[in-house]
Structures are given as structure tokens and as C-alpha cells.
Amino acid sequence: MQLPGTPSDEIADVLATGRGDIGTLFVSMATRHPEGRDAEYLQWHTLDHRLEQHRLSAVRASLRVVSTPACRAARAASNDPYDAIDHVMTYFFTDPGGMEGFLALAKALIEAKRKLPLLPPVERGVYEVQRKAAAPRVKVGADVLPWWPVRGVYLLLERGDLPADALLDVDGVAGVWSAPAMDVDARLASAKAGQTLTYCFLDDDPVVTAERLRPVLTARWEQAHVEPLLAAPFYPLIPHEWDRYVP
Template identity: 65%
Template sequence: MELPGTPSDDVDGVLAAGRGDISTVFVSMATRHPDGRDADYLRWHTLDHRPEQHRLSTVRASLRLVSTPECRAARWRGAERYDAVDHVMTYFFSDPAGLKTFNELSLALGDAGRKMRLLPPVQRGVYTVGDKSASPRIKAGADVLPWWPVLGVVLLLERETHRNDGLLEVDGVAGVWTTSTSVTHGAFADTPQGQHLTYCFLDDDPVVTARRMDAVLRDRWTDGEPLLAAPFYPVTPHQWDRRVP
């Protein structure tokens, strides 16, 4: 059933009330757990580590994604380095300066015995938020997509910037955010300059939606393959083994 009213992005009074203050995202891409304890890791991270980060005023939202075998089968061809990515954690920051206290909090939790061994990393990066857009059918504005209850995300990690023409017309794509690597942040990031990460926020099953996106994305990549292009599920709280690699 369609929600009533005019989309937020078409209402000047709604936009005047606030455009959100997220400027930066910290993204950690990791492999599956080497001992098959992915469900245990998701339980610890979702119940303990991730909520604690929200005591920081600069952390505005967070999103944990996981790849299942079905998600893997629906991936597009990319760079070999990123084939191992099965977990993606994103923190949305209002200010990159908040990464300092973010690290201090992590150390304090570790000193309190509150950390599991981290998943083997593939890449960690700090990205600056660029364009944001939302499908008019969802009514909620593009600025609030990090808080919108997604059924999945298709992530596009690319070497070049691209227009997002056609993505919002795909059934199941509710909104799109684009980000680009910012200056190096030492221990926080090992992402090369010139990478671009696009979030396609979904209100349908990510595997099904990925198939619908195929034609649009193949047109997008006529000049070269992406580094990583894959559907992911959000973690389902308290059903830790429902969706694991």
C-alpha cells in the first residue's frame, strides 16, 4: 500500500527543518570468520560493540551487512581482492574528527574485556558523502536513508564516479547514497584514493533486486568492471544464524 502525501524531498518546509549532518562514513569490509563463528561474532557486535558506539555524539547511525551464499551467487564480477568480502560494517559520522574518540572508545572496551577477535579485514576506508537521492514512492527523504528500515543493500565499489541514472527506477531500490574516499586517516583506513562507494538502499529482497538491477549496472560499466558489486542482507537481531556466509 502506498504511503500518503508528498515526498519529503519535494517539500521545502520539511527540508528547511534539517538536512541531516552526516558528512563521513567509516566502512570496514571483512571476510567470514576463520572458525565459522560468524553468528557468534554478529551476536557480540550487535548486542555489545555496535550500540556502545552511539554514545559518541559524532556517530549518527550504523549499518551492518552480511553476504549469504545466495548473495554471493548474485554478485557481479569484480576485482579479486574483494572476492573475500562477506561482512561490511558502516558507521555514519557527522564529523571525521570523531574517529579519534571512536578509536579511544574501542580501546576502552577492549581494556574492559569486551572485545572479540575482529574478523579478518579486507579493507577499511573513510569516505566523504556526496550525492543523495530517494525514490518518491517511499516518501521519506534522501537525508534520512541511514535510519530507514532496509531489507537489503547493494554495494558498488568502483574506481570511477558514475551518474546514478536508472537506479531509482529499478523496483526495490528505495534510495541511493554516493561516497568517495577522503584523506588518509592512518590506522582507520587503508583505502586507496580514488575509490567510490555507492549504497543502494532496498525495500525488497537484495538477491531479487540485484537481478533487476543487472541491465542498468551493465550499462554503467561499459568502460570497466567494478571493484565490488554485491547484494547484502542487514543483520536480523536475535536470529544470529539466519543469514551468515
């Protein structure tokens, strides 16, 4: 479908009304459930835990994605320990100050026995959003991509920092957000300083788009001083179809 009109990022009067207030990402990366109960975990997290986070005024959006066997086969990079990642949960915060409420809420839910054992973690990180861009064809501005109905996400985790706007030229990539890791309290995160997370918001099948991205990423890593840690497609969780996309 060809949407009408001028892209928002080219309209000064649209941008003047607001640029959104998301500045921080909390990203939790985990392995599959050790007993294969991924669907059960996803059901609990979506119907209970994830919803409760939205009572925090600092939480503006959230997104959970899952790697399937087909996603794994389409990865362009997958180094240890990141190769084990099959689940990624992201909360979009206004600023790092929102983390205090995040921790307090977690404590309260635990005391109320409202928490299942977590999926085995690989890494948690707090990232500062620094660059945003949307493909003109999708019309909506880069600021509102966290609310856009994605068909998938391509996650790029690199050591180093390099603009990723060139990825917008790949069919299926509707927008990109890039954010370097922040130095925060160890209670919150273990992601190392010097690594950058790039979210590619997709409007085509993530596995199909991953194959289009592969040569572009290979050229990126050959020419730039960045080291790929993980470059992988993921499907978004489908509510009430808990076993549709599982590792």
C-alpha cells in the first residue's frame, strides 16, 4: 500500500508539535526456557508482568520479540555469549531516572508472588537513544516508530558506533534507532560500555529481510571499525498465540 502525502520528518509544522520523549531503552536478552516452556512464559509476561510496567509514567512503550529456528539460520553474526539469545524484551523509557520506579515495581510484584522465574539471562542493558530515522515511504516520523505495528525487528549489536541510516535503503526496513550502552548501576544492567544497539523496525517478513540485509552488513563491517556481536531477525510476539513464534 502506498500511503499518501509528505513524510512527517519533512514537515516542520508536524515536528514542532512534539518529538516524543523516549530517550532510554532497557533491553533484556535471554535464552530459551530450559524446559521448553517458552509459550507459558510469554503468556504470563504479556498478560501480567509487561502490562504492569505501563503504570510507570516513565515507560512510554514496550516490545517483545522472539527468535525462531528460521530466524537463527538467517543471522549474519552471532558471537558468544550472544549466540544463545532467543528472547529480547525492550522497554522504552523517557530517561534513566525511570529505572528507580522500575526496580520498586519489580520488588512489589515479587513480594505479591506475581513473578515466574525469569528466562535465563544473557545480558541486560540500558541504552541512550541517539539516532533515529524512518524510511520516507512509511510516512510516519522516526519519533513514533516504537508504536508502529512491526512485522518484525532486526537487531544489530555491535562493539563500536557507526550510523545505520544506510540500512533504510534495504527493502523491508522501515526505520532504525541506534543507542549506545550507558554506564548504570549493576543492579540494572551488565551491557558493556562501547557497544551499540540498533533496532531495525521491519514492514516485511524478518527472515526475508535478513537475507537482503546480509550483504549490506558484510560491507559495513569490512569498511568500518565496528565489530558485530549479534545481527539477527526476530518476530514480534502475537498475543494469545503464545506458541506461534517460539525458539
